[in-house]
Amino acid sequence: MRLQNKVAVITGAASGFGAGTARLFATEGAAVVVADISDEAGESVADSINSSGGKAVYVHADVTSRDDTRNMIDAAEKLGGRLDILINNAGYSHPNKEFATVTDHEFDRVYDVNVKAVFIAIQEALPVFRRNGGGCIINTSSTAALRPRPGLAVYCSSKGAVSNLTKALAVELAPDKIRVNAICPVIGETGMLETFMGVPDTPENRKKFEATIPLGRFSTPNDIAQTLLFLSSDDAEFLTGVALEVDGGRCV
Ligand SMILES: NC(=O)c1ccc[n+]([C@@H]2O[C@H](COP(=O)([O-])OP(=O)(O)OC[C@H]3O[C@@H](n4cnc5c(N)ncnc54)[C@H](O)[C@@H]3O)[C@@H](O)[C@H]2O)c1
Structure with a gap:
């Protein structure tokens, strides 16, 4: 098991990439804090992990709230006595539409x-990581940061900020032995698919987007979970400041 005795917090873990990652991390030995605002789905992810022999707790945490976030980090220490891995996965976009129509x-x-x-x-995680002598942070950026699609300019620019924040902090936090990386998934089969496509999720519309990805398919929660597993594990102990494309070649 590659995450034995580690404790992970995963935001936006009630569905999509986050839920897939929570499940994989638990099977690899991590105790997992499943954080989200979607309570029923989040409870169900934590319950399914616990009933299959893993260790997880659901915490209602709106990531835009400092109080909720502090509570989420505290939950990791309550669950496993420490915090090793923080996955900042929760994300939002308005539906794909013309830039001029985006509201404040x-x-x-x-x-x-x-x-x-x-x-x-x-x-909020920094004091805990510093007490533990190190830690691992992975932020979910996007291929949108590298190869933007029209209709999503604001979302694309926000993910550019995530990638750049990742690199800046990788350097600043390296003396604390805190690794900071990002992943850049290509469009994936999750709750956000229609938001990004801006058209109904039909086989014809999917084909148009799949045609822009050299390996010919969307990303899946398993693609993302496996990549996050590697980056979180000790196998990646010398990797920091990376914004890794998980994109079937989309950004080449
Ligand atoms: N699906 C894609 O095509 C794609 C591609 C690249 C990057 N991403 C990024 O991947 C991440 C995960 O998204 P996903 O595709 O799995 O979508 P998803 O909709 O399946 O999951 C997103 C989760 O984030 C949660 N969330 C939203 N706002 C929140 C808040 N304020 N506080 C806490 N939780 C909140 C939602 O409830 C949901 O469970 C996001 O950061 C997204 O931008 C997605």
Whole structure:
């Protein structure tokens, strides 16, 4: 088991990439804090982990709230006595639409969930990581940061901020033995698929997007979970400041 005795917090873990990652991390020995605002789905992810022999707890945490975030980090210490891995996965986008029609409220929401929440979570986790003598942070960026699609300019720019924050902090936190990496998934089969496509999820519409990915398919929660597992494990102990594409060649 590659995460034996480790404790992980995963935000946005009630569905999609986050849920897949919570399940894989638990089978690899990690105790997992499943954090989300979608309570029923989040409870169900934690229950399924616990009933299959793993260790997890669901915590209601709106990542835009500092109080919720502090509570989420505390939950890790209550669950496993420490914190080793923080996965900042929760994300939001307005539906794909023309830039000129994006409202101030939509802009603020995108930046609050995708960028400010990462700032808050890392600040709240830092004292715990420092006490433990190190830690691992992985932020979910996107291929949107590297190869933007039209209709998502605000979302794309927010993920650019996530990638750059990752690199800046990798350097700043290296003396504390805290590794900071990001992943850049290509469009995936999750709750956000229609939001990104901006058209109904039909086989014809999927084909148009799949045609833009050299390996010919969308990313899956398992693709993302396996990548996060590697980056979180001791096998990646010399990797920091990486924003790794998980994209079937989309960004080549
Ligand atoms: N699906 C894609 O095509 C794709 C591609 C690249 C990057 N991403 C990124 O992957 C991450 C995970 O998204 P997903 O595709 O699994 O989508 P998803 O909708 O299946 O999961 C996102 C989760 O985040 C939670 N969430 C939203 N706002 C929150 C908040 N304020 N506090 C706590 N939780 C909140 C949602 O409840 C949901 O459970 C996001 O950061 C997203 O931007 C997705």
